Amino acid sequence: MDIATVAGLLVGFAFMVIALFLAGSHGGGGVSIGQFIDPPAILMVVGGGLTVVLTSVPLKFFFKLPKVVMKIFFNKPEHVSEMIEQLVSLAEMARKDGLLAMENKVRDLKNPFMVMGIQMAVDGTPAEVIGDIMRTEIEAVGGRHKECKKMLDVMGRCGPAFGMIATLLGLILMLGNLDDPDAIGPSMAMALVGTLYGAVMANMVCIPMAEKLAFLSHEELLVKEIILRGVLGIQAGDNPRVIEQKLNTYLPPKQRKGAHEEAA
Amino acid sequence: MDIATVAGLLVGFAFMVIALFLAGSHGGGGVSIGQFIDPPAILMVVGGGLTVVLTSVPLKFFFKLPKVVMKIFFNKPEHVSEMIEQLVSLAEMARKDGLLAMENKVRDLKNPFMVMGIQMAVDGTPAEVIGDIMRTEIEAVGGRHKECKKMLDVMGRCGPAFGMIATLLGLILMLGNLDDPDAIGPSMAMALVGTLYGAVMANMVCIPMAEKLAFLSHEELLVKEIILRGVLGIQAGDNPRVIEQKLNTYLPPKQRKGAHEEAA
Amino acid sequence: MDIATVAGLLVGFAFMVIALFLAGSHGGGGVSIGQFIDPPAILMVVGGGLTVVLTSVPLKFFFKLPKVVMKIFFNKPEHVSEMIEQLVSLAEMARKDGLLAMENKVRDLKNPFMVMGIQMAVDGTPAEVIGDIMRTEIEAVGGRHKECKKMLDVMGRCGPAFGMIATLLGLILMLGNLDDPDAIGPSMAMALVGTLYGAVMANMVCIPMAEKLAFLSHEELLVKEIILRGVLGIQAGDNPRVIEQKLNTYLPPKQRKGAHEEAA
Amino acid sequence: MDIATVAGLLVGFAFMVIALFLAGSHGGGGVSIGQFIDPPAILMVVGGGLTVVLTSVPLKFFFKLPKVVMKIFFNKPEHVSEMIEQLVSLAEMARKDGLLAMENKVRDLKNPFMVMGIQMAVDGTPAEVIGDIMRTEIEAVGGRHKECKKMLDVMGRCGPAFGMIATLLGLILMLGNLDDPDAIGPSMAMALVGTLYGAVMANMVCIPMAEKLAFLSHEELLVKEIILRGVLGIQAGDNPRVIEQKLNTYLPPKQRKGAHEEAA
Amino acid sequence: MDIATVAGLLVGFAFMVIALFLAGSHGGGGVSIGQFIDPPAILMVVGGGLTVVLTSVPLKFFFKLPKVVMKIFFNKPEHVSEMIEQLVSLAEMARKDGLLAMENKVRDLKNPFMVMGIQMAVDGTPAEVIGDIMRTEIEAVGGRHKECKKMLDVMGRCGPAFGMIATLLGLILMLGNLDDPDAIGPSMAMALVGTLYGAVMANMVCIPMAEKLAFLSHEELLVKEIILRGVLGIQAGDNPRVIEQKLNTYLPPKQRKGAHEEAA
Secondary structure (H helix, E strand, O other): OOOHHHHHHHHHHHHHHHHHHHHHHHHOOOOOHHHHOOHHHHHHHHHHHHHHHHHHOOHHHHOOHHHHHHHHHHOOOOOHHHHHHHHHHHHHHHHHHOHHHHHHHHOOOOOHHHHHHHHHHHOOOOHHHHHHHHHHHHHHHHHHHHHHHHHHHHHHHHHHHHHHHHHHHHHHHHHHOOOOHHHHHHHHHHHHHHHHHHHHHHHHHHHHHHHHHHHHHHHHHHHHHHHHHHHHHHHOOOOHHHHHHHHHOOOOHHHOOOHHHHHO | OOOHHHHHHHHHHHHHHHHHHHHHHHHOOOOOHHHHOOHHHHHHHHHHHHHHHHHHOOHHHHOOHHHHHHHHHHOOOOOHHHHHHHHHHHHHHHHHHOHHHHHHHHOOOOOHHHHHHHHHHHOOOOHHHHHHHHHHHHHHHHHHHHHHHHHHHHHHHHHHHHHHHHHHHHHHHHHHOOOOHHHHHHHHHHHHHHHHHHHHHHHHHHHHHHHHHHHHHHHHHHHHHHHHHHHHHHHOOOOHHHHHHHHHOOOOHHHOOOHHHHHO | OOOHHHHHHHHHHHHHHHHHHHHHHHHOOOOOHHHHOOHHHHHHHHHHHHHHHHHHOOHHHHOOHHHHHHHHHHOOOOOHHHHHHHHHHHHHHHHHHOHHHHHHHHOOOOOHHHHHHHHHHHOOOOHHHHHHHHHHHHHHHHHHHHHHHHHHHHHHHHHHHHHHHHHHHHHHHHHHOOOOHHHHHHHHHHHHHHHHHHHHHHHHHHHHHHHHHHHHHHHHHHHHHHHHHHHHHHHOOOOHHHHHHHHHOOOOHHHOOOHHHHHO | OOOHHHHHHHHHHHHHHHHHHHHHHHHOOOOOHHHHOOHHHHHHHHHHHHHHHHHHOOHHHHOOHHHHHHHHHHOOOOOHHHHHHHHHHHHHHHHHHOHHHHHHHHOOOOOHHHHHHHHHHHOOOOHHHHHHHHHHHHHHHHHHHHHHHHHHHHHHHHHHHHHHHHHHHHHHHHHHOOOOHHHHHHHHHHHHHHHHHHHHHHHHHHHHHHHHHHHHHHHHHHHHHHHHHHHHHHHOOOOHHHHHHHHHOOOOHHHOOOHHHHHO | OOOHHHHHHHHHHHHHHHHHHHHHHHHOOOOOHHHHOOHHHHHHHHHHHHHHHHHHOOHHHHOOHHHHHHHHHHOOOOOHHHHHHHHHHHHHHHHHHOHHHHHHHHOOOOOHHHHHHHHHHHOOOOHHHHHHHHHHHHHHHHHHHHHHHHHHHHHHHHHHHHHHHHHHHHHHHHHHOOOOHHHHHHHHHHHHHHHHHHHHHHHHHHHHHHHHHHHHHHHHHHHHHHHHHHHHHHHOOOOHHHHHHHHHOOOOHHHOOOHHHHHO
16 A cells, blocks of 8 residues: 555645644634535535536446545555566566466466466467557556546645635625624635635645646556567567566666676 | 436436535525526527537537537447357358358347458458448548537536636627616625536536546447457458457457357 | 628627616616716727737738628538539540540539539549649648637737726826816726627627638538548549548538439 | 737737726826736736746746737748648659759748758658658647747736735735725725736737737748658659649638649 | 856846846835845745655755756866767778777766676677667656756746745734734735745746756757767768768767867
């Protein structure tokens, strides 16, 4: 589990509360948290944002939203350099004992995309069919990721608008009942809470989570690309050293395991 | 019928009304719905938005707008996995008894794009011509979808501007007649209703419906892509198991029917 | 002439005037149109917008602006299905009597791009040269269209900014002379008229006209693409039925003339 | 020299001054230009904009900024149709007397890119090397143009933000010293001058100049593309008439010199 | 070290302070810097911006942020023309004495990407493998650069939103405690300081630094592209003069060393 997202959200809200109390103590009047809690604005901003997602996507996608959020919180990053090692050792085996020799190893592999690729190679599927199927899978996965990200994007993009709608509702109500001048300040404050919610939901929650999802998707597709190239290299009987060098190119220099240690 | 869009719109407006009454009761003054109904602003925002669409597109496109909206509400999603089964069973038939054997089955197919493709294969049209025609059709359909989506985009994008125009008209009128200070509050409230309408039309109606249209288009084009690849595979006499595996790649893993059950 | 653009503009302005009088009568004070006419703001918004276009493009492009606007108002849509019929009948002629037989027909063709293509085919120009020249022409025309659209885009994009500049000029003048409190309302109203002009010019005039231009360009390029493919098919001596089927693919299903009626 | 940019800027500022005096005389109070001159805001908006460019680009690019601005004002458009004539006459010469015959003509050519191309053809450089070098040059020039344009883009994009910063500085100062109510109006006016400067710098100066630069770049690259295709045609010994027809395709129909007059 | 970024930041802040004192002295009231220092707003804008980055990216990327900032300040530009000279002299050596002759020179090369390429050529790696590996490396480096830039982009994009959040917190607190009218001015001023911070952080710090990073990335990738093409030319045994001419094409004309001087 990559704690960055959880930590980011928690620290962000902590900063907001601290800033609030600092500002409140500075002004001398103190802060009553109640000033910042406005149920209709919560309904309008969070509920409104969710209904926009519901309107925007097919029902089955909408129900994926909690799973998408969970994935952002609890993803396990792939260990890319281990995966490259696995592919290189499979390549060595295939070169020594033939493609069929990998059959026993398939069960030990964890990544289902690698299992699929190696299994096809073992089954004697021609290279262009393997490439075609794996490439289509990568594109289809990328497409599904984009549609998941879109839900958070939609919610992030319309957050400020729903904040404004909540504020406008409050302002219009207030302006229609200007009898009590003492109520103007608090009513105005309450109306502005809607704008605050919209800005927070969009900028502290939805947009960064959408960005994180894009990062995770990018990483997953990179891993799949590495596997695709590894499997095609194995199938073609390429030199394991060349495969290793090619696949290592995808890693930042520090994470690469040198060919020398491997060969040793 | 996918009820997500209708549900999203209804729940969204329900949330807004609930938020309004919650806020009104909170302030103590209650809510008169009349405060939120402003015919000139409706004319300016909804009418203005429609005239912008009218200005933006050829007349024949403008008249498609109600049909586009209906499609968003009442689309039936394709059953992609059934369609793949159909293509696989056609492939088996074609492999056993030749391409002509599919002729009797063509009538039972529901998807017109599949009918067109299979019919061309039965007629002995060369593969490159089939591919060319089906590919052009996919691109042309995609292009028409984009132009339909553009109408909703245009209306969504100019919604806030028309809300602002309605508000400006109200403000200018008010500022020109500042005789009665008691009228300032309600006049200002009424002016702000225009901004509210613009924000609601854009963010709760037009933009999510445009997003939904993009989803539906994406799905329809994916189905057409699957059919194209299926027909080309059938025409080339590919192994039905390979065709199945290729086409299943377009589906998310859960929706795939395993080759094992099929073969059984 | 496609009346959509003219109708859109007229109805849009009519809606605005109606909304204004509705709002004015509602407030009880009535509307004096004079409140909404502000020569310096017109100069700043319309004149400013035009000078930005002048700054943005070479002089010869700037002088094309009226022609571009006229084209948006008075374009005649091509009759694509008739054009396909022409190409198919030329293909039949060329197949029966050779490419030279089309020479007499060239004079009857109205579309200059089709004339150019057929003439090259008659002259015996090799297929790759025809394809190259026609493709370059399509791209060059598309590029010129984009530059024309850019002028309207520029004016649309800076409309709100010039409205704000007009309003700022008015506000700064007003704030510098706050002697007469009674003048504040009308001065403020007058200042806001600038913002109104900017929003109207951008959202009701320039942006939808730029969108319309993009539609017209898209349609013209599609027609040219159809002609290109038709001419290449004719030059290659393709079966006229296949050419017809290919070209019809570009049309929405309803506009297609079935091969059956044609063949009859 | 294309006077459009200079004219656009001058007329734009003239319109602003006229609008100002019209508005001032309308209000009755007259205009004192001093109200609109605020040295700290000039420093913040123009100086701030320039420092953002300085932060954004390597030092050597920053010093190119005056040259870029000069180029926008004093560019000389290429005479494309004359250039095509030159290429066609070179093609005739090369076809009659061989590639070496062009050597004497190279000195008379003005465009350095054409000189480079023809010289390589005379030197017997193989076609793929010529194409490779000229293509790389076109891409490298396009890349450098984009980086120059980016400087104006950056300044245009942050103009309104610096205007707002200048206004905020003024507002915060004013709000901290509310002792003298009579000073509020003029202080507020002065603060708004910052916003005015930002809007003017961005919308009347930087953005249109960046657009103009994009136009000039587009035109220069088009000319280079024409030269590239001309040189490759000459090197391949193509028919001069075909070369002429191909190159003319890049021109709008009116600027083309018909093959007939040329051949005569 | 390219001092442009540091200079830009320092001069930008200096301009802001000067503008502030000019404006303060103009108003007569003087400036107390304390008016512009608001710890809760700093926490909200800078801290909030950092937590958004933390939420948006995997933890390991977040910790790269200081290194990225350092790179922007202390990058050393590559001397491209020297690098081209090195490649040309390696090409001469390889042509005269064979690829193996370069082995001794590899140690003297500083650029690790050039070392990698030349070493592969020396090792007899086939051209397509060299091209494949170096191309993948270029793309992988470009991808990592983009992800680094994204962190600054995210912070720049949400800067104004966090400024607004800080201002809203202040405004809501103020509006809830309107007891003391004398406190309204200073409280409002303090609230606006949040907006100021957000605008400054985004427009004077994050966005220009992100732009600078894009420039540096572009330059580094260009250098790698030149090396790739040089190595492939060397491996193919191309004429050193042709290699030089090709590589020089990437440079602006002034930085090119003429073939004549080199050959002399």
